[in-house]
Amino acid sequence: MGERSRTGLLVDWGGVLTTSVFDSFSAFCATEGLAPDTVRDAFMRDPAARALLVGLETGTVPESDFEPRLCAALGLADARAAGLIDRLFGGMRADDAMLGAVRAARRAGVRTGLISNSWGADRYDPGLVDELFDAVVISGRERIRKPDPRMYVLGAERLGVAPAACVYVDDLPGNLKPARALGMATVHHVDAARTVVELQALLGLRLS
Numbered sequence: 001m002g003e004r005s006r007t008g009l010l011v012d013w014g015g016v017l018t019t020s021v022f023d024s025f026s027a028f029c030a031t032e033g034l035a036p037d038t039v040r041d042a043f044m045r046d047p048a049a050r051a052l053l054v055g056l057e058t059g060t061v062p063e064s065d066f067e068p069r070l071c072a073a074l075g076l077a078d079a080r081a082a083g084l085i086d087r088l089f090g091g092m093r094a095d096d097a098m099l100g101a102v103r104a105a106r107r108a109g110v111r112t113g114l115i116s117n118s119w120g121a122d123r124y125d126p127g128l129v130d131e132l133f134d135a136v137v138i139s140g141r142e143r144i145r146k147p148d149p150r151m152y153v154l155g156a157e158r159l160g161v162a163p164a165a166c167v168y169v170d171d172l173p174g175n176l177k178p179a180r181a182l183g184m185a186t187v188h189h190v191d192a193a194r195t196v197v198e199l200q201a202l203l204g205l206r207l208s
Helices: 021-032 038-045 048-059 063-073 084-088 096-107 124-134 150-160 173-181 192-203
Strands: 008-011 113-116 134-137 166-170 185-188
Touching: 008 096, 008 150, 021 038, 021 084, 038 048, 048 063, 063 084, 096 113, 096 124, 096 192, 113 124, 113 150, 134 150, 150 166, 150 173, 166 173, 166 192, 173 185, 185 192
Parallel strands: 008 113, 008 166, 113 134, 166 185
Antiparallel strands: none
């Protein structure tokens, strides 16, 4: 595939290694009898719901507080609070093509890392994380969240690769900006086929 120009690959989890987070939110809304974009709009436009999201992702709002408070913000009955986070993500599935690309990159000698905004504790498969990644940066453990530039700095540091030698992949354009400012090449993930083609060009490897 040509000369390898970059030696580090950093990726997001939800919406990159899985199917769309927002599609899962819409499926949740359908099950709960809400308008399709209720959850997305709450996190984008409702300051209270947004603050809850930030608190959960930074580990300052425990799941036991988040679930009933988000339930209220969405206009759901208190009885719907239990298991709310799991139901929000219940429609997400692993993206095998993306998992395969990360595996292939690591086998080829690329240093691989995860940079993820977490949704509570113990929501990552530890065996899969160990298989895929040399380094991990998870917001709830660090008490900071993307797009804080420190998340990306930590990712590169833990890989032992300069930011300019890293590629970062995320499904949210706003999370790409700080990585780009640090000198990382960035890929806006829309679908696996397109992302794999871009990664092959950036890493100089065949990944599919």
